[in-house]
Amino acid sequence: MAAAEPRRRDPARRIEEIAAASERVIAERGVEGLTHRAVAAEAGVPLGATTYHFATKDDLIAAALRRSVDRFAAYLDAWVERRPELTPEQHAVLLADAVLPPLGGPERAQQVVDLELYLAALRRPTLRHIAEEHQAHILRALAHYTDPDTAAAAGAALMGVSLRSLASESPPSRAEVETILRRILTPNPALTGTS
Amino acid sequence: MAAAEPRRRDPARRIEEIAAASERVIAERGVEGLTHRAVAAEAGVPLGATTYHFATKDDLIAAALRRSVDRFAAYLDAWVERRPELTPEQHAVLLADAVLPPLGGPERAQQVVDLELYLAALRRPTLRHIAEEHQAHILRALAHYTDPDTAAAAGAALMGVSLRSLASESPPSRAEVETILRRILTPNPALTGTS
Amino acid sequence: MAAAEPRRRDPARRIEEIAAASERVIAERGVEGLTHRAVAAEAGVPLGATTYHFATKDDLIAAALRRSVDRFAAYLDAWVERRPELTPEQHAVLLADAVLPPLGGPERAQQVVDLELYLAALRRPTLRHIAEEHQAHILRALAHYTDPDTAAAAGAALMGVSLRSLASESPPSRAEVETILRRILTPNPALTGTS
Amino acid sequence: MAAAEPRRRDPARRIEEIAAASERVIAERGVEGLTHRAVAAEAGVPLGATTYHFATKDDLIAAALRRSVDRFAAYLDAWVERRPELTPEQHAVLLADAVLPPLGGPERAQQVVDLELYLAALRRPTLRHIAEEHQAHILRALAHYTDPDTAAAAGAALMGVSLRSLASESPPSRAEVETILRRILTPNPALTGTS
DNA sequence: AATGAATGAGCATTCATTCAT
DNA sequence: TATGAATGAATGCTCATTCAT
Numbered sequence: 001m002a003a004a005e006p007r008r009r010d011p012a013r014r015i016e017e018i019a020a021a022s023e024r025v026i027a028e029r030g031v032e033g034l035t036h037r038a039v040a041a042e043a044g045v046p047l048g049a050t051t052y053h054f055a056t057k058d059d060l061i062a063a064a065l066r067r068s069v070d071r072f073a074a075y076l077d078a079w080v081e082r083r084p085e086l087t088p089e090q091h092a093v094l095l096a097d098a099v100l101p102p103l104g105g106p107e108r109a110q111q112v113v114d115l116e117l118y119l120a121a122l123r124r125p126t127l128r129h130i131a132e133e134h135q136a137h138i139l140r141a142l143a144h145y146t147d148p149d150t151a152a153a154a155g156a157a158l159m160g161v162s163l164r165s166l167a168s169e170s171p172p173s174r175a176e177v178e179t180i181l182r183r184i185l186t187p188n189p190a191l192t193g194t195s
Numbered sequence: 196m197a198a199a200e201p202r203r204r205d206p207a208r209r210i211e212e213i214a215a216a217s218e219r220v221i222a223e224r225g226v227e228g229l230t231h232r233a234v235a236a237e238a239g240v241p242l243g244a245t246t247y248h249f250a251t252k253d254d255l256i257a258a259a260l261r262r263s264v265d266r267f268a269a270y271l272d273a274w275v276e277r278r279p280e281l282t283p284e285q286h287a288v289l290l291a292d293a294v295l296p297p298l299g300g301p302e303r304a305q306q307v308v309d310l311e312l313y314l315a316a317l318r319r320p321t322l323r324h325i326a327e328e329h330q331a332h333i334l335r336a337l338a339h340y341t342d343p344d345t346a347a348a349a350g351a352a353l354m355g356v357s358l359r360s361l362a363s364e365s366p367p368s369r370a371e372v373e374t375i376l377r378r379i380l381t382p383n384p385a386l387t388g389t390s
Numbered sequence: 391m392a393a394a395e396p397r398r399r400d401p402a403r404r405i406e407e408i409a410a411a412s413e414r415v416i417a418e419r420g421v422e423g424l425t426h427r428a429v430a431a432e433a434g435v436p437l438g439a440t441t442y443h444f445a446t447k448d449d450l451i452a453a454a455l456r457r458s459v460d461r462f463a464a465y466l467d468a469w470v471e472r473r474p475e476l477t478p479e480q481h482a483v484l485l486a487d488a489v490l491p492p493l494g495g496p497e498r499a500q501q502v503v504d505l506e507l508y509l510a511a512l513r514r515p516t517l518r519h520i521a522e523e524h525q526a527h528i529l530r531a532l533a534h535y536t537d538p539d540t541a542a543a544a545g546a547a548l549m550g551v552s553l554r555s556l557a558s559e560s561p562p563s564r565a566e567v568e569t570i571l572r573r574i575l576t577p578n579p580a581l582t583g584t585s
Numbered sequence: 586m587a588a589a590e591p592r593r594r595d596p597a598r599r600i601e602e603i604a605a606a607s608e609r610v611i612a613e614r615g616v617e618g619l620t621h622r623a624v625a626a627e628a629g630v631p632l633g634a635t636t637y638h639f640a641t642k643d644d645l646i647a648a649a650l651r652r653s654v655d656r657f658a659a660y661l662d663a664w665v666e667r668r669p670e671l672t673p674e675q676h677a678v679l680l681a682d683a684v685l686p687p688l689g690g691p692e693r694a695q696q697v698v699d700l701e702l703y704l705a706a707l708r709r710p711t712l713r714h715i716a717e718e719h720q721a722h723i724l725r726a727l728a729h730y731t732d733p734d735t736a737a738a739a740g741a742a743l744m745g746v747s748l749r750s751l752a753s754e755s756p757p758s759r760a761e762v763e764t765i766l767r768r769i770l771t772p773n774p775a776l777t778g779t780s
Numbered sequence: 781a782a783t784g785a786a787t788g789a790g791c792a793t794t795c796a797t798t799c800a801t
Numbered sequence: 802t803a804t805g806a807a808t809g810a811a812t813g814c815t816c817a818t819t820c821a822t
Contacts, residue, residue: 244803246804
């Protein structure tokens, strides 16, 4: 009964398209700039389609952020699977890569949307759960390469650097970011069995 | 203390009141919820007064964020002056205090406004300069107690933890935050003279 | 009593349920607040069911009012049958009962729906016929106890009092209503055979 | 300071025009059909002007009904002043005139708006006070020509007849209405000192 | 016969901004 | 200088109605 590969006239498809368009709108104009109309235009569907599938603006926002977080999670899992082992030095370099994507690239948009998610969660309790999931996913990934405390420190620093690089006219240089990460990821003999 | 003789019917005073009201509105409803009307109501001045002194909404936002950043800078400078020396351990504890203010307190509002600032700077180039100043001020303060790289790492982590604690249903515990900061602030013998 | 064999999965039954739900919606939110969606929710049927059986909103309204009027007619006939004779004094008291039902009771809802009917008939010629029928039924019932002219006067006054009691913050007291009805129902020797 | 005869660029004038247009819209399409847009079009003012002066739809409705009631009150007072004395028979005839205005005339519109007022008051407590005032004014006028109980009975009947004549395809004839009113207004020797 | 999906029109309301005074 | 008035554009949302299945 459930079609194997639903293609034509598929309502689920349309819902996906609208959610994807919402994500793009948030990336470009922020949660503040997301409107049913903007999404409809971006998705190329009639206005009614957006309000029909997502009755309220919050539904639209939640769908977009959910999508973004899920996609990132999948990407992150694949990333980790491809790199079973990393020295702290390698790790620092690769994370710097992740946090300093080329301007205008899709990874940049991902970062922007993530940041919007956190801000939106500030006032919309519904979204907090998604933000926490995102956070937890990142920490879990980092924990593959270091102890939990260091992972927590690195996770926090990554978020801070990301925020700073997005909001700054002169974002931190790659060298700066690598130094920060190296400072955190390099095992500290002075700290033995912290928890 | 303040200006020499501006007292009664002082236009500068009114401008201040409007800016202060804008700050409060942003703390409560976000940049998204800031409107000339909301500010006028909050400041108890006629609508025309807000548009007269701050022609556009962006002017209002900039004034509010400028004010917030300046106040924070003064507070930070005083803080540092009062504590000329700190061990890494003391430092970690006190920073955890700073990043985990009681819910609903004025420091919380300050954090919220800061976050709004970074978000707003994302789309409003005018604000980036203010965000950078804020950033630099924090780093300078941290550098009083540790080397520049560690200060940069701690600054990034602070921002990340702050963001996480604001957007989360279950914010990080004091112990978690202290652990993160200790992990970063404790001198690492393995790293000699990194830049 | 009702139809012979329509029992399970009876389309007529569903139509009834929808009409009954429409009546309830009108009682609660008025004709103005009646929508296919509200009726579907109230009846617990899919939206499509309401538009299928009652293509337009006016059909829904007509069905609801028709139902209300019919039910009232049956009630009225039974009432009259149970009371073959009444003195003018008894009549006044009982009519006051009828026009001053307890707030929130089902008779109140009946009155509200009746008023909505008259209002709706003002702009929907289709409904006028129903309103007239309702009117005629009331007059016929009253005519069992008095002459036609007095019945007409009492009928008009009843409607006026009902309207007033529904729309007023301080509805007329029972004493007031009884006085009005007594004034009309008490035979007037000064008027001989008017018609 | 208050201009003697405000004419040009008078904001009060515009408010009046909008309220008058609201009245006309209610007369033509009912409270249900009143929208800011319809009023703006009817008054020939921009949409913003209606929402500026009457922030909510309820404000618009209240203004229109208030206006209608006030105008009617003035008319009624003048009417009574012109006719210091009336025999019951004269009174019945003149009231029949009042309740059976020619179709499409301005008195008809007045009646329609009054009825809408009562219906609207049913769900909008704010309006009840206006409806009561209207009611009281009518009773006071009637009381100039007869005792209070008879006035109350006549007032109720008038409202009932009015409702019936508006909602009916074949409204009551002048003879019918006169008969009803005569039945009520003719002093009843059988009732001595009622109160 | 029955219904979920779809859509275009419309609505109340809010607002930044302009302008006359 | 200061401000109430004004307005046009936009927003979130609702809904009657149509239609494909």
